[in-house]
Structures are given as C-alpha cells and as structure tokens.
Amino acid sequence: MITGDHKVTATAIAKELDIYRDGDTVISGDELAKMSQSSLDEAIKTTTVFARVTPKDKLNIIQALKRTNEVAAMTGDGVNDSPALKAADIGVAMGKSGTDVAKDASDMILTDDNFTTIEYAIREGxxxxxxxxxxxxxxxxxxxxxxxxxxxxxxxxxxxxxxxxxxxxxxxxxxxxxxxxxxxxxxxxxxxxxxxxxxxxxxxxxxxxxxxxxxxxxxxxxxxxxxxxxxxxxxxxxxxxxxxxxxxxxxxxxxxxxxxxxxxxxxxxxxxxxxxxxxxxxxxxxxxxxxxxxxxxxxxxxxxxxxxxxxxxxxxxxxxxxxxxxxxxxxxxxxxx
The missing domain is CATH 1.20.1110.10 (Calcium-transporting ATPase, transmembrane domain)
Known part of the structure; x- marks a missing residue:
C-alpha cells in the first residue's frame, strides 16, 4: 500500500485489509527520503505499507521493485500517480474516478473502479x-x-x-x-x-x-x-x-x-x-x-x-x-x- 495518509492511519487500514501482517515493515515518506538506493532495495523486500509519500517516492518504490526483479503493478487515479503508473510493468488506472493523465499513463483502465476486476483480468490474461x-x-x-x-x-x-x-x-x-x-x-x-x-x-x-x-x-x-x-x-x-x-x-x-x-x-x-x-x-x-x-x-x-x-x-x-x-x-x- 502506497498512500499519502499518516503512518498510523495507513497501518490500521492495511491491517484490516490483511496487507500488513506481523513482521512487516511500514515506512514513511521522511524515512524513505533518507534512504540510499541500496537501502531501499533491501527494505522493499519486507515493507508492505508506505505512508506520507510524494509522487517522486512512488516512482522510487516502483523502480526499487523492478531492480529487485519483481513484476510491479501500480494502481492509481490521480495526476500524482502518473509517473509511477508509467514506470510500472503494468499501470492500472481507475476508469470512473481517474484523471485523464492517469489513464493516459496506464496500461489498463478499470471501467468499474473495482479492484476485484484486476484479479479477473489477470486470470483471463x-x-x-x-x-x-x-x-x-x-x-x-x-x-x-x-x-x-x-x-x-x-x-x-x-x-x-x-x-x-x-x-x-x-x-x-x-x-x-x-x-x-x-x-x-x-x-x-x-x-x-x-x-x-x-x-x-x-x-x-x-x-x-x-x-x-x-x-x-x-x-x-x-x-x-x-x-x-x-x-x-x-x-x-x-x-x-x-x-x-x-x-x-x-x-x-x-x-x-x-x-x-x-x-x-x-x-x-x-x-x-x-x-x-x-x-x-x-x-x-x-x-x-x-x-x-x-x-x-x-x-x-x-x-x-x-x-x-x-x-x-x-x-x-x-x-x-x-x-x-x-x-x-x-x-x-x-x-x-
């Protein structure tokens, strides 16, 4: 989860969604800014929540995932998500609430804004x-x-x-x-x-x-x-x-x-x-x-x-x-x- 919300709020929501589990790491934007490229590459392996991040931070996270040989998918709806959507192996934009910039930068558009559709698309693909x-x-x-x-x-x-x-x-x-x-x-x-x-x-x-x-x-x-x-x-x-x-x-x-x-x-x-x-x-x-x-x-x-x-x-x-x-x-x- 990559969000602009506060670290405490993001962690609470991530726990409800079973994104964050015991032993996982949560990193804030301030902590991320102080990290070197190698440190981020190492932290990305255990981190499941990034809070208070900037558009540049989102891009850095996607690049770190790709450097560690992960296949990265990024979902977003705003203009600030477009750099990360473009850099990901597959960018997924929201069709209803998404901005035109986000849609243009993405590879796939969810016409119903339903995340479950991603799973169906992956299965069929x-x-x-x-x-x-x-x-x-x-x-x-x-x-x-x-x-x-x-x-x-x-x-x-x-x-x-x-x-x-x-x-x-x-x-x-x-x-x-x-x-x-x-x-x-x-x-x-x-x-x-x-x-x-x-x-x-x-x-x-x-x-x-x-x-x-x-x-x-x-x-x-x-x-x-x-x-x-x-x-x-x-x-x-x-x-x-x-x-x-x-x-x-x-x-x-x-x-x-x-x-x-x-x-x-x-x-x-x-x-x-x-x-x-x-x-x-x-x-x-x-x-x-x-x-x-x-x-x-x-x-x-x-x-x-x-x-x-x-x-x-x-x-x-x-x-x-x-x-x-x-x-x-x-x-x-x-x-x-």
Whole structure:
C-alpha cells in the first residue's frame, strides 16, 4: 500500500485489509527520503505499507521493485500517480474516478473502479497466455518429431518412414483440430499460483526444452514402430505403422499439453470437451484413410494384422507415458525443494 495518509492511519487500514501482517515493515515518506538506493532495495523486500509519500517516492518504490526483479503493478487515479503508473510493468488506472493523465499513463483502465476486476483480468490474461503456449508447444513438438524421423532416416540411409503427403495430412487434419481446441482450454485451477511473467517471454527456456523433449519421445516411438515393421514384415507395413504411430501419438499428446506439471488424468481440472471432440473427429479422419481402400491406396498405406495394430497402440501411448513420467519427476523435485 502506497498512500499519502499518516503512518498510523495507513497501518490500521492495511491491517484490516490483511496487507500488513506481523513482521512487516511500514515506512514513511521522511524515512524513505533518507534512504540510499541500496537501502531501499533491501527494505522493499519486507515493507508492505508506505505512508506520507510524494509522487517522486512512488516512482522510487516502483523502480526499487523492478531492480529487485519483481513484476510491479501500480494502481492509481490521480495526476500524482502518473509517473509511477508509467514506470510500472503494468499501470492500472481507475476508469470512473481517474484523471485523464492517469489513464493516459496506464496500461489498463478499470471501467468499474473495482479492484476485484484486476484479479479477473489477470486470470483471463494468464489463461490466454498459457493457451498460446500450449498450442505452440503441441504443434512444434509434432514438427520436431517429423523432422527428426526424416533426418535420422536420411543419415542412416533408410527408406523414408513417412512420405510428404503423410506429413501434410498430419499437419492439416490430425494436428489442426486439437490445436484449435487447446486454444480455448479452460483456466487451470492453479493458474493464480503461477509466478508473474514479463512481456517478451512467450518462448520460455522451459518451453523450448519441453518441445525438444516431447518431439524426441514422439520421434523415438515412430522410428521404433517403423523398425519393428521392417523386421517382421515389409516396407509398406513399416511405413503404415510409422504413419499411424506419428498421427495417433500426437493426438494423445494433446492431452499432455493441458498442464506442464499436473497429470493429464488429474481430477479437479475443468473438462475441455472441444479437445475431446477434436480428437474424436481427427481419429475418424485417420480411420477413414486407413480403412477406406481408395484413400488407403492414395496415401500408399496397407492393411495391418491385429498384432501389428497392438504394436501401433503400444508405441502411440509411449510418448504420453514418458511425458507423464517427466511431470511426476518434476513434481517430486519441486516438493523436495
């Protein structure tokens, strides 16, 4: 809380609002004026109330928060708040009572002057941000898998495990629908527990790592099915098995994208019926290509035996299981930390 009120008044109000708790620090404007930059940076970590502050003090507080790697949001309605609103990572002005200067300096305007709206805005913003990451992660992992499969086959001088028409079909038919459904995924139950992110961090290091790891899992499963088909049957059978594993494993992989930490089978998350509908529709498209003779011939596929379908199912579920294992390990490591 940053206010121009007296220290005693500010502390009393902060206690009522549960902003100030035992052990927290309260600093007045006079005390703030005597502090050096390093002293303020240290004090900012435990201070929850600043009283009798000037517009310059507000700006100094925001700058101190940013220097200590905090993501700073500032709310205000007056002209004296505008420097701090401008300096914050996100400035929030009051729409009804706010001055034009404060509104111009802010990034977001509360049209109803209700602070609760900030929480709703953060929740929805995080949902959109995470959903964009989910779509990117899902599509890129599939593309990485396709590239790895063809790259390894070329290096080892194998016949192509999948054809260009297969990649086109996977990208247009079996990947697009689940990706669109992930874009409208409901908000996660833990979304407000996530740390704030700064602008320009859409491609996080962890996202790049997951894309590479998940792509490797899918590629390994696809190549495993292909090699099994070559050893036990023929090239057409091997190519069909590789195509099916690559397609089906990416459909299952869509389930993994709903959370980077929680299991795909965890209870408590809202159900995304669009995703399940997209998976079913993509599965029907895939079934039509495999079981309708003319389409099967066009895509240069062949019939499989029951045992070969069982191998396809096992390899298709392998990436899902491996990603679940990495999530479990990640959760255990976080608990120990």
């Amino acid at each position: 995080r949902r959109v941000y995470r959903n964009i990451q989910k779509v990117m992660q899902f599509l890129l992992a599939g593309n990485i898998a396709e590239i790895m499969v063809l790259f390894i086959a070329t290096i080892l001088n194998w016949d192509a495990p999948i054809l260009a028409v297969h990649i086109l079909l996977i990208n247009l038919a079996t990947d697009t629908l689940p990706a669109l459904a992930l874009g409208v995924d409901p908000v996660s139950k833990n979304i407000m527990r996530h740390k704030p992110v700064k602008s320009g961090t859409l491609f996080e290091k962890s996202l790049i790592f997951r894309v590479a790891l998940h792509g490797t899992f899918i590629a390994a499963a696809t190549l495993g099915a292909y090699l099994y088909g070559l050893k036990t049957a023929s090239y057409p059978v091997a190519m069909t098995m590789a195509f099916l594993v690559l397609s089906i494993s990416q459909l299952f992989h869509a389930l993994n994208q709903r959370s980077n930490t929680e299991s795909a089978f965890a209870r408590g998350e809202q159900v995304n019926w669009y995703l399940f509908g997209a998976m079913v529709l993509s599965g029907l498209i895939l079934a039509a290509i495999v079981f309708i003779p003319k389409l099967e011939a066009f895509f240069k596929l062949t019939d499989l035996t029951l045992s070969q379908w069982e191998i396809v199912a096992a390899f298709s579920l392998l990436p899902l299981a491996l990603v679940e294992l990495t999530k479990f390990i990640s959760r255990m490591m976080r608990k120990k930390a």
